[in-house]
Amino acid sequence: MAFKIGLLGLGTVGAGTAEILLSPDGRHPLLQELEIYRVGVRDISRTRSLQLPENVLTTDLEAIATDPEIDIVVELIGGLEPARSLILQAIASGKHVVTANKAVIARYGNEIFEAANKKGVYVMLEAAVGGGIPVIQSLKQSLVANRIKSVTGIVNGTTNYILTRMQTEGADFAEVLADAQQLGYAEADPTADVDGLDAADKIAILASLAFGGRIKLADVHCEGIRKVSAADIDYADKLGFAIKLLAIARETSRYNGKQAEAESELLSIRVHPTFVPKTHPLASVNGVYNAILVEGEPIGQLMLYGRGAGAGPTASAVVSDIMNVAAILKTETVPIPHPLLSCSHQHYCKIAPMQELVTRFYARFLTRDTPGVIGKLGTCFGNHKVSLESVVQTGIHGDLAEIVVVTHDVREGNFQQALDEIRAMEAVDSIASTLRVL
Numbered sequence: 001m002a003f004k005i006g007l008l009g010l011g012t013v014g015a016g017t018a019e020i021l022l023s024p025d026g027r028h029p030l031l032q033e034l035e036i037y038r039v040g041v042r043d044i045s046r047t048r049s050l051q052l053p054e055n056v057l058t059t060d061l062e063a064i065a066t067d068p069e070i071d072i073v074v075e076l077i078g079g080l081e082p083a084r085s086l087i088l089q090a091i092a093s094g095k096h097v098v099t100a101n102k103a104v105i106a107r108y109g110n111e112i113f114e115a116a117n118k119k120g121v122y123v124m125l126e127a128a129v130g131g132g133i134p135v136i137q138s139l140k141q142s143l144v145a146n147r148i149k150s151v152t153g154i155v156n157g158t159t160n161y162i163l164t165r166m167q168t169e170g171a172d173f174a175e176v177l178a179d180a181q182q183l184g185y186a187e188a189d190p191t192a193d194v195d196g197l198d199a200a201d202k203i204a205i206l207a208s209l210a211f212g213g214r215i216k217l218a219d220v221h222c223e224g225i226r227k228v229s230a231a232d233i234d235y236a237d238k239l240g241f242a243i244k245l246l247a248i249a250r251e252t253s254r255y256n257g258k259q260a261e262a263e264s265e266l267l268s269i270r271v272h273p274t275f276v277p278k279t280h281p282l283a284s285v286n287g288v289y290n291a292i293l294v295e296g297e298p299i300g301q302l303m304l305y306g307r308g309a310g311a312g313p314t315a316s317a318v319v320s321d322i323m324n325v326a327a328i329l330k331t332e333t334v335p336i337p338h339p340l341l342s343c344s345h346q347h348y349c350k351i352a353p354m355q356e357l358v359t360r361f362y363a364r365f366l367t368r369d370t371p372g373v374i375g376k377l378g379t380c381f382g383n384h385k386v387s388l389e390s391v392v393q394t395g396i397h398g399d400l401a402e403i404v405v406v407t408h409d410v411r412e413g414n415f416q417q418a419l420d421e422i423r424a425m426e427a428v429d430s431i432a433s434t435l436r437v438l
């Protein structure tokens with residue numbers, strides 16, 4: 001029995017997926033039962049390196065989504081529309097869907113999963129987060145016995161590749177971004193990578209699975225890597241840190257002093273460049289590699305590590321999803337929504353405001369080189385209950401002195417209030433940068 005696959009998209013991930021489907025030798029025998037039946041693209045005249053069976057290419061993607069012959073529709077075109085409508089059409093036509101599209105799932109997951117549950121079909125998304133890393137399946141199935149406390153990840157390959165090369169070679173941002181695009185890591189519009197939006201989509205998906213509720217994307221605090229300068233990379237290194245774009249979802253234990261409310265209900269979900277101590281396992285995750293550190297009870301800490309982007313690793317996840325659906329179709333005549341594979345969250349998770357976050361900070365100030373400046377900064381921080389772990393005057397730039405501080409754990413709101421006062425000080429020229437410290 002062959003299962004007919006309709007592929008929407010034959011770009012980086014689509015071509016990688018077709019390549020696996022067309023070379024089943026040495027892989028699981030179920031792969032031989034999968035047939036590429038139709039492939040939808042935008043431009044049919046483009047030269048493609050893949051040898052596809054005759055007459056499968058088409059520009060009519062709707063015809064694929066609704067074709068009664070097709071069992072599984074694989075959406076790999078990216079973007080919001082027409083991807084969302086095609087996924088919904090495929091579901092309405094009774095097809096199972098596999099997608100790598102985190103942007104669509106993070107925004108329209110509720111609509112898509114509701115439609116899928118009503119129709120009794122699966123929507124699988126392993127490739128959407130962490131590329132080839134089996135993080136979705138781990139959270140849905142392998143770790144399902146745990147109470148998850150936190151999920152902390154490097155989940156964007158493009159920015160990790162850029163930061164790594166800036167750190168190791170002093171490479172130029174624009175040049176490395178062009179390389180990441182060339183290697184097929186970046187989104188069609190790479191601002192989604194660079195500005196942290198892709199990582200925000202991914203942590204919203206992971207948080208929903210880990211904490212069992214819906215997440216509003218607007219509640220995810222998001223900062224990208226544009227503000228990370230060569231000077232910050234240099235200071236991080238000297239102070240014993242690597243800078244990583246982290247995506248973090250964790251239960252928060254302090255909120256307005258109302259401990260009881262906080263402990264069980266509030267989550268902190270955020271994406272921002274972070275000083276990570278070099279001794280931390282996430283600090284040595286470099287290049288296109290991603291890693292997701294999960295903390296659960298009773299499992300404790302567990303880290304998943306692998307390639308987070310690129311044709312092969314991502315296709316590995318896509319084809320595994322296809323095969324998991326095929327396996328269900330093979331064993332059940334009428335698939336019953338699997339309690340672990342389907343998604344049926346109804347309530348929204350409550351997200352704590354960023355001012356209530358408790359974290360360490362790094363800050364770099366440019367000040368007039370006058371006596372007593374460090375004392376003034378220290379007093380101001382002290383007045384706002386911000387305790388300093390280290391203060392270093394690192395050098396002189398023209399007539400300005402550069403002062404770098406690292407704080408102990410502080411309430412973010414207090415730190416920001418102190419910064420507002422410091423910014424207004426006569427002796428302070430500018431706050432060159434602030435970054436959170438893990």
Ligand SMILES: NC(=O)c1ccc[n+]([C@@H]2O[C@H](COP(=O)([O-])OP(=O)(O)OC[C@H]3O[C@@H](n4cnc5c(N)ncnc54)[C@H](OP(=O)(O)O)[C@@H]3O)[C@@H](O)[C@H]2O)c1
Pocket residue numbers: 008009010011012013014040041042043044046059061076077078079081082100101102103127128131184185186187188308309310311314
């Ligand atoms: N690249 C990665 O490493 C990676 C990793 C994980 C997840 N993803 C996700 O995978 C998805 C695909 O990414 P990709 O990097 O493979 O993208 P891509 O290389 O830009 O490929 C997109 C494909 O979709 C087709 N397409 C796009 N819009 C279309 C439209 N309106 N009508 C018909 N065809 C259309 C394109 O057709 P033509 O070939 O004719 O241009 C192309 O074949 C995205 O959701 C992305 O976020 C990517």
Ligand SMILES: N[C@@H](CCO)C(=O)O
Pocket residue numbers: 128129130131155156157158159185186187193198308309310
């Ligand atoms: N653009 C994404 C692709 C993988 O989702 C990244 O760089 O991580």
Ligand code: NA
Pocket residue numbers: 126127128129130131132133134135136317
């Ligand atoms: Na994955």
